Each structure stands twice: as structure tokens, then as C-alpha cells.
Amino acid sequence: MMAFWRDPVYLKTRKRLHRWIHPYRFLLIMGILMAIIGAGVSSGVPILLKELIDKVFSEKNPKLLFILPAAFFVLYSVKGLTAYLQALYLKKAALHMVSDVRRDLFAHVIRLPLSAYGSEGTGSLMSRVTNDTQILQGGIAEIIRDLIRNSFTAIGMLVALFWMNPKLTLFILLSVPFTLIPIRKIGKKIRGSSRHYQGKIGDMNQHLSESLSSVRLIKSVGSENIEIDNFEKHSEEFTSIQLKLVKYENMLSPIMESIGALGAGIAVWLGGYSVIHGTLTLGTLVGFITAAQMLYQPIKGLGNAQSGIQSSLAAAERINEVLDKPLEEMNLASGLKVSTLATGISFEHVSFRYPNKEQSALLDISMTIPAGRFVAVVGPSGSGKSTLVNLLPRFFHPTSGRILWDGHDLESLDVSSLRDRIGLVTQDVILMNQTIRENLLYGLKREVSDDELNAALLSANATDFIDRLPDKVDTRVGERGVFLSGGERQRIALARVVLRDPSLLILDEATSALDSESEFLIQKALDRIMEGRTTIVIAHRLSTIRHAQWLYVVEGGRIVEEGTHDELLKNKAGRYLSLLKASLRGSEGSDGSLGDQAAQVPADRTL
Numbered sequence: 001m002m003a004f005w006r007d008p009v010y011l012k013t014r015k016r017l018h019r020w021i022h023p024y025r026f027l028l029i030m031g032i033l034m035a036i037i038g039a040g041v042s043s044g045v046p047i048l049l050k051e052l053i054d055k056v057f058s059e060k061n062p063k064l065l066f067i068l069p070a071a072f073f074v075l076y077s078v079k080g081l082t083a084y085l086q087a088l089y090l091k092k093a094a095l096h097m098v099s100d101v102r103r104d105l106f107a108h109v110i111r112l113p114l115s116a117y118g119s120e121g122t123g124s125l126m127s128r129v130t131n132d133t134q135i136l137q138g139g140i141a142e143i144i145r146d147l148i149r150n151s152f153t154a155i156g157m158l159v160a161l162f163w164m165n166p167k168l169t170l171f172i173l174l175s176v177p178f179t180l181i182p183i184r185k186i187g188k189k190i191r192g193s194s195r196h197y198q199g200k201i202g203d204m205n206q207h208l209s210e211s212l213s214s215v216r217l218i219k220s221v222g223s224e225n226i227e228i229d230n231f232e233k234h235s236e237e238f239t240s241i242q243l244k245l246v247k248y249e250n251m252l253s254p255i256m257e258s259i260g261a262l263g264a265g266i267a268v269w270l271g272g273y274s275v276i277h278g279t280l281t282l283g284t285l286v287g288f289i290t291a292a293q294m295l296y297q298p299i300k301g302l303g304n305a306q307s308g309i310q311s312s313l314a315a316a317e318r319i320n321e322v323l324d325k326p327l328e329e330m331n332l333a334s335g336l337k338v339s340t341l342a343t344g345i346s347f348e349h350v351s352f353r354y355p356n357k358e359q360s361a362l363l364d365i366s367m368t369i370p371a372g373r374f375v376a377v378v379g380p381s382g383s384g385k386s387t388l389v390n391l392l393p394r395f396f397h398p399t400s401g402r403i404l405w406d407g408h409d410l411e412s413l414d415v416s417s418l419r420d421r422i423g424l425v426t427q428d429v430i431l432m433n434q435t436i437r438e439n440l441l442y443g444l445k446r447e448v449s450d451d452e453l454n455a456a457l458l459s460a461n462a463t464d465f466i467d468r469l470p471d472k473v474d475t476r477v478g479e480r481g482v483f484l485s486g487g488e489r490q491r492i493a494l495a496r497v498v499l500r501d502p503s504l505l506i507l508d509e510a511t512s513a514l515d516s517e518s519e520f521l522i523q524k525a526l527d528r529i530m531e532g533r534t535t536i537v538i539a540h541r542l543s544t545i546r547h548a549q550w551l552y553v554v555e556g557g558r559i560v561e562e563g564t565h566d567e568l569l570k571n572k573a574g575r576y577l578s579l580l581k582a583s584l585r586g587s588e589g590s591d592g593s594l595g596d597q598a599a600q601v602p603a604d605r606t607l
């Protein structure tokens with residue numbers, strides 16, 4: 001009847017489910033045992049009733065008048081106790097199991113390759129980890145409770161019925177097949193609505209997380225009302241799906257009850273006829289009708305389990321969709337571990353295309369960066385600069401060509417050790433809502449002394465502003481570091497990089513200019529930090545560009561020019577010169593001879 005074991009989603013989830021169930025099998029076995037005892041005890045009730053009427057009232061046996069009520073008391077107490085223990089064991093197993101599912105799901109989500117994040121929003125992913133697992137847990141607990149206890153109780157009742165009168169039992173069983181049709185039909189509807197419902201929670205969460213993280217934009221353009229309307233739309237759609245679900249879920253019970261009443265009616269009609277004609281005792285009839293009623297209770301419960309099964313399968317389907325996504329290939333076991341960058345990095349005819357794009361972001365890039373060199377990449381917006389540096393920590397893989405680290409293809413390296421060797425400072429510094437100290441030590445796999453921490457802050461020029469904070473390095477920085485200024489956040493990011501002591505430093509310079517004091521402090525810090533390391537900077541500041549030992553000009557995903565600043569300036573028809581001219585014209589309204597101008601403009605001028 002509950003043929004969920006033939007369901008394709010269940011078949012797909014089965015292996016995972018067995019892995020999740022395994023550690024809690026003893027709890028489950030105990031729960032099932034309690035259900036069996038409870039069911040056995042329940043089936044004693046109609047039999048006792050039969051005995052009470054036939055032996056005590058008809059045969060007038062006074063001894064049994066005391067024993068039978070006492071037996072009733074014991075039966076009901078044992079029934080209650082087993083129900084309690086069964087709920088406890090099964091719920092405990094379900095809660096622990098789903099906690100494991102949540103952990104596995106989070107571990108999977110966090111290990112997905114970067115490319116997997118763009119297509120599905122964070123809010124929606126979050127909803128799969130928190131909400132779908134919750135539904136799964138509710139479902140599992142319900143399924144086990146309703147399915148197991150009710151199945152055993154139904155079997156127990158059937159045994160009692162057969163024991164009392166097999167012929168009459170067969171008659172009332174005639175109605176059972178009719179229960180299958182609504183269970184199947186409504187079950188399908190529940191599954192569909194449940195999936196829709198869970199998807200809608202994901203949409204609502206997505207909207208919530210997006211608007212909360214963009215609250216500044218919303219306020220600055222005054223779009224609060226639009227966002228409220230959008231949210232209301234999501235919320236109303238959610239409610240209407242919920243209502244649909246409630247309708248289907250509650251449809252089963254009355255249908256099952258009516259069919260059950262039909263069975264009980266048959267029993268009363270046929271049984272009553274037999275009592276009148278003296279072929280059945282009154283006790284058997286009362287016991288029989290009680291058992292028949294008690295049989296429909298678990299059958300109704302089996303109908304309810306159907307809704308739990310269907311919502312769980314819908315949740316399992318959504319959880320599977322995440323767990324089926326391939327993990328990032330880290331080469332942890334087979335990859336070569338890197339500990340330094342001794343000779344350098346080379347790109348060999350590297351091209352790259354984002355999976356959702358038709359045009360390549362990088363085309364036939366070949367370049368060699370010897371160890372220790374300070375290299376700058378310049379180019380117009382969207383030319384592929386960030387994409388180029390993102391290939392180095394293997395956030396993405398080249399579509400063709402290869403990148404070598406000390407002569408070894410990046411694809412053959414242990415990614416974790418590779419990333420340990422790379423220090424990445426992005427434009428928008430990401431800080432956790434923790435203390436400065438915790439942010440500095442985040443992800444470090446070694447102990448750091450206070451002296452070392454202070455030295456790192458000193459070399460990042462971060463000591464002055466931290467000394468002015470109430471709790472110094474133990475001050476919390478707020479969500480994404482909002483309690484700090486842009487320049488302060490950058491200096492913390494630099495100190496973090498110093499502690500990681502990477503062989504390759506990748507800096508994506510901020511496009512918006514910082515105030516000149518911050519700029520100066522950061523530049524000084526950088527000069528110190530870059531010493532002895534290979535550095536690649538996506539450069540926007542003239543000061544960086546001037547000091548770079550080698551420059552690459554990227555345009556349309558290709559390297560169009562390379563050389564030193566002075567060499568590139570000499571090419572009057574070159575892209576480098578026109579890039580500089582365009583940037584200077586934008587701010588100075590000038591287009592004169594750029595060699596001289598570039599030497600004169602302030603160092604914090606951004607490109």
C-alpha cells in the first residue's frame with residue numbers, strides 16, 4: 001500500500017538513507033520493538049471485552065469480575081508506556097539522523113566548486129540545508145511512528161478479528177482495497193504540492209537574504225515599498241500553496257473513515273444477524289465491533305503516513321539535487337603538495353569560458369612570471385583580469401591550455417596546499433562578524449603568538465587604528481566588517497596575508513580611490529609585504545603601475561601588450577598609452593604627452 005520503496009526518489013536516496021540510518025539502528029530497533037509490544041497489547045483489548053461480556057455477564061462468573069478490569073488496567077498501562085518509549089526512541093533516532101543529513105548537506109554545499117554558486121542563490125541553498133532537512137525529519141519521525149505502529153496494530157487487530165470470527169473478518173476486509181485508490185491519488189497531489197511548497201520557501205528565503213544584504217541600496221534608491229510588495233507576493237503564493245497542501249493532507253482522513261465505517265457497518269449487520277439467530281455470542285460481537293473500529297484507527301494513520309512519506313520524498317528530492325552536484329576536485333590524495341614557488345608560474349595558451357557564457361573570457365593567454373617578480377595586469381573593465389587571476393587558486397579550470405606552477409600543471413597539484421601558498425586580497429575585503437584577532441587567524445592551520453600577530457599588524461600599518469578601538473584586537477568588526485572603514489578593512493586583510501606567509505600574492509586593487517592617508521599607509525604596507533614574494537596585482541593605481549617590474553595589458557580576454565611601464569609608454573599607438581590617456585582625460589580633461597603627465601599625476605590616481 002505504501003509502496004514508497006518502489007519510488008524512484010526513494011531508490012535513489014536509499015543508499016544515502018542507509019548510511020544515515022546505520023548509526024541509529026539500535027534506537028530504531030528498540031522503537032520498532034516497542035511498537036510491536038504496543039500493537040500486541042492493543043489486540044488484547046477486544047478479546048478481553050469479549051471475555052468480559054461472555055464470561056462475566058452471561059455466565060455470571062464473579063471471580064473474573066475482578067481479574068478482567070485489572071487486566072484492562074495493565075493492558076492500557078503497558079500500551080501507554082510502549083507508546084511513550086516508542087516515540088522517544090524513534091524521535092531521537094530521527095533527530096540525530098537529520099542532524100547528520102544537515103551536516104552532510106552543509107559539508108557538500110561548502111565544498112562545491114565556485115561555479116556551482118552563481119546559478120542558485122544563497123537564500124535558496126540555505127533553505128535546502130535548514131528547511132528541507134526539517135521537513136525530512138518531521139516526515140521520517142511521522143513515517144516511522146505512523147507506519148510502523150499502525151502496521152503492527154492493524155496486524156494485531158486482524159489477528160484478534162480472525163481469532164474471534166474469521167468469516168466476518170473476511171467480509172469487513174472487503175472494504176480495504178477501496179482505501180488504496182484515494183491514498184494513491186491524493187498522495188501524488190501531496191508530493192507535487194509539497195515540492196512546490198519547499199521550492200517556494202527557498203524563493204522566499206532567497207528574496208529575504210538578497211534584500212537584507214542589499215539594504216543600503218534599497219534605502220538609497222527608496223525601493224522599500226517595492227521590496228515589501230515583492231515579499232508579500234512571495235508570502236501570499238506561499239500561503240496559497242500551504243492551503244492546497246492542507247486540503248490534500250486532510251482529505252485522506254475522512255475518506256478513510258467513511259470506508260472504515262462501511263466495514264464496521266457490514267460487521268454490525270452480519271454480526272447482529274448471527275447474534276439474533278444464536279450463532280454468535282453477544283461478547284464476540286461487541287469484541288468484534290471494537291476490534292473493527294480499532295482496526296480503522298491504524299488504517300487511517302497509514303493514510304496520514306502517506307502525507308509524511310510524500311513530503312519527505314519531495315524534501316529528499318531537493319536534498320538529492322544538492323548532494324548530486326559534483327564536488328570540487330581537490331586532488332587531496334593524489335596531488336603533488338606544493339610548499340614554495342621556486343621558479344615561477346607560466347600560462348600556456350590558456351583559454352577560459354564561463355559555462356553560462358558563449359564568448360570566452362580568456363583567449364590563448366601565454367605568459368611567464370618568474371618567482372619573485374612583481375607583475376601588474378591592466379585593462380579596461382570586463383577585459384578578463386579577475387578571471388585570469390582566479391584561475392591560479394583553481395577557482396576555475398582552463399577550458400584549454402594549462403597553467404604551470406614550478407613546471408607542474410596546476411591540475412596535478414593538491415589544491416589545498418596550492419591555496420595555502422597563495423595570498424589573495426580582493427577589492428571587497430571579506431571579514432567575518434568576529435573579532436579582529438579571529439579574523440586574522442581565520443583558516444590558519446598553525447599557532448600564532450601575540451608577538452607574531454602584532455608584527456603582522458605592524459607591517460600592514462594596522463596598529464594605530466586598532467589601538468584606538470575599545471577592545472583593541474578583540475573588537476568585533478560587525479557583519480562583513482561594517483564597523484571598519486574600507487582602508488582599515490584592507491589593512492586587516494593585508495595583515496591576514498602576512499600571517500599566511502604566501503609564496504604568491506594576488507592583489508585586486510580597489511577601483512575607487514581611498515583617501516590619500518589610507519592610500520599611503522596601504523602602499524607602504526604593501527611594499528613591505530611584497531618583498532621576497534611573487535606578486536600579481538590587478539592594478540588601478542598609477543603608483544602600482546609605475547613600480548611594477550612587468551605589465552600585461554589585457555583586452556577582450558587577450559594579452560595585447562606587455563613590457564615595463566617605460567617601454568609601453570614609448571609605443572605611441574599602443575593600447576597601454578590610450579588606456580592611461582583615457583583615465584587621465586576622465587579626471588584631468590587633458591590628452592597631452594602622457595609620459596610626462598603620468599609622472600606628474602598623484603600616485604593615488606586610479607585607472
Ligand SMILES: Nc1ncnc2c1ncn2[C@@H]1O[C@H](COP(=O)(O)OP(=O)(O)OP(=O)(O)O)[C@@H](O)[C@H]1O
Nearest residue numbers: 118354356357361380381382383384385386387388
Ligand atoms: N562568474 C561569472 N560568470 C559568468 N561570466 C563572468 C563571471 N565573472 C566574470 N564574467 C564575465 O567574464 C568577463 C571578464 O570578467 P572579469 O571579471 O574577469 O573582468 P575584469 O577585467 O576583472 O573587470 P573589472 O576590472 O571590471 O573587475 C566579463 O565579460 C564578465 O561578464
